[in-house]
Amino acid sequence: MKTTNIPGALMLAASLFWSCSDDDNGPVMIPADAPVITAPTSGSSYILTEDNAAGQADRFVWNKANFNVPTQVNYSLQADIPGNDFQSSASLGQTTATQLAVSTEHLNNTALRLGLPAEEASEMEVRVTASVNAHTEPLISETILVSVTPYGSDGGGGSxxxxxxxxxxxxxxxxxxxxxxxxxxxxxxxxxxxxxxxxxxxxxxxxxxxxxxxxxxxxxxxxxxxxxxxxxxxxxxxxxxxxxxxxxxxxxxxxxxxTQWAVIGDAIPGTGWESDVDMTYDATQKTWSIALDLQPGEMKFRANDDWDLDYGDDEGDGTAEKGGTNIMIEAGGSYTVVLDLSTPGAYTYTITAE
Structure with missing residues (x-):
């Protein structure tokens, strides 16, 4: 009569099960078909304007990538200058869908970030990468070549x-x-x-x-x-x-x-160029300000009681320039002095008599 060791058989089965589980983390994903950009077509041209910054520059559409198993695919739309092989690419967006709307502002900022000159037509390469996890090679589309004419932010360039x-x-x-x-x-x-x-x-x-x-x-x-x-x-x-x-x-x-901002100069009675007079920050107005008496003379804005960072005014037009010329005070009296550093690259100040 044949007998079976039931506990032993169960242990063997369990051992086989766990052995299999250790080596098999799910269906094998085999990258097969890369996405293909179907719109826009290569050669498309974009002349961007600040008036339409919030509008859509275009909607990029591509075919679904195939990894041979049903799974969520993450797509990244990338841009770079031609010949750079996407070594320092900029992102135009990420999605799990097979299309992505790109705003005028975003396309403009991407072009400027890549070094494309404002107000000039320049070429940009665009591609889509498809990925599922860190263990599977991504699938990458063929690039398309588009022409982009970005606008300069505030009319002065910059990104x-x-x-x-x-x-x-x-x-x-x-x-x-x-x-x-x-x-x-x-x-x-x-x-x-x-x-x-x-x-x-x-x-x-x-x-x-x-x-x-x-x-x-x-x-x-x-x-x-x-x-x-x-x-x-x-x-x-x-x-x-x-x-x-x-x-x-x-x-x-x-x-x-x-930084803590202050004013300094011989236009300030009693302190001169020897010590600062601290200003106060107003979070609502996003400005530094102080009310004080001034006398004829010169002054500047200085951070942290040190000359490593200060602002003056080279043109006398209310624009604060780093390390700029001393600001002239023509007449003595009570003044409110306001320094506005809230707009990057466009720092201003006002000195208003009371």
């Missing part, structure tokens, strides 16, 4: 980064973590990859940098030790303060300088 975070509501910058309402950093006049701007953190907070006023279009996270990671990394963080931000998207570095 922007947005800084959404948990500080926004406390600093009068709209809702927390809202890129569309977040303050901006603007590219420097001599660089398309270096950005600067002042932002007030009314409370300690986390934040990120985004390449567009929306999520999913290129975000910079913490790479550690003052470095950034594109589309990766944890949230950045900072204590409460009024910061001068500097970001380099080419070298993926950033820095913050906490």
């Amino acid at each position: 922007y980064l947005w800084v959404p975070g948990g500080y926004q509501a406390a600093g009068n910058y709209g809702g927390d973590w809202s890129p569309a309402e977040a303050p901006q950093l603007r590219s420097l006049p001599d660089s398309d990859t270096e950005f600067e701007g002042y932002i007030y953190f009314g409370t300690a907070s986390e934040y990120k940098f985004t390449a567009a006023p929306e999520w999913g279009n290129g975000e910079y996270g913490d790479g550690g030790s003052g470095t950034l990671l594109l589309n990766d990394g944890e949230n950045l963080s900072a204590p409460a303060g009024y910061y001068l931000f500097h970001v380099d998207t080419e070298n993926l570095t950033y820095s913050l300088l906490d």
Whole structure:
């Protein structure tokens, strides 16, 4: 009579089951058919205007990628200059659908970020990548070549980064973590990859940098030790303060300088050029101000009781320039002095007699 060791058989079956489970994490995904961009067609041309910034520049459409198993596919629409092989590409958006609407403002900012000159027609390559997880090779479409004529922001060129975070509501910058309402950093006049701007953190907070006023279009996270990671990394963080931000998207570095602003000069009775008189920040107006008596003489704005960072006025037109000429006070009297650093790259001040 044949007997069967039931417990032993069960243990053997369990052993086989777990052995199989360790080696088999699900259906094998085999990248097969890459997405194909069907609209717009290669050779399309875009002349962008600031009047239509909020409108749609175009809707990009592509065929679904095939990984040989039913699964959610993540698509990334990327742009770069021809011949760069997408080594420093910019994101036009991410989606799980097979189409993506791109706004005029976003396409414009992407073109400027890639170094395309304002008010000139230049070529841009666009492609779609399809991915499912970190273990499966992505599928990449053939590129299309389009012509883009970007406009210069505020008529003066430049591109922007947005800084959404948990500080926004406390600093009068709209809702927390809202890129569309977040303050901006603007590219420097001599660089398309270096950005600067002042932002007030009314409370300690986390934040990120985004390449567009929306999520999913290129975000910079913490790479550690003052470095950034594109589309990766944890949230950045900072204590409460009024910061001068500097970001380099080419070298993926950033820095913050906490600033307290003051006035200094021989136009200020009793202090002269020896010591500062501190100004007060108004989060509602986003300005620094002080009411004080002045006498005929000169003055400047200075940060942190130090000459490493100061503003004067080279043309005498109310524009504050870094390291600029001393500001003249012609007549003595009571004045309200206001410094506005809220618009990146366009800093201003007023000196109003009471």
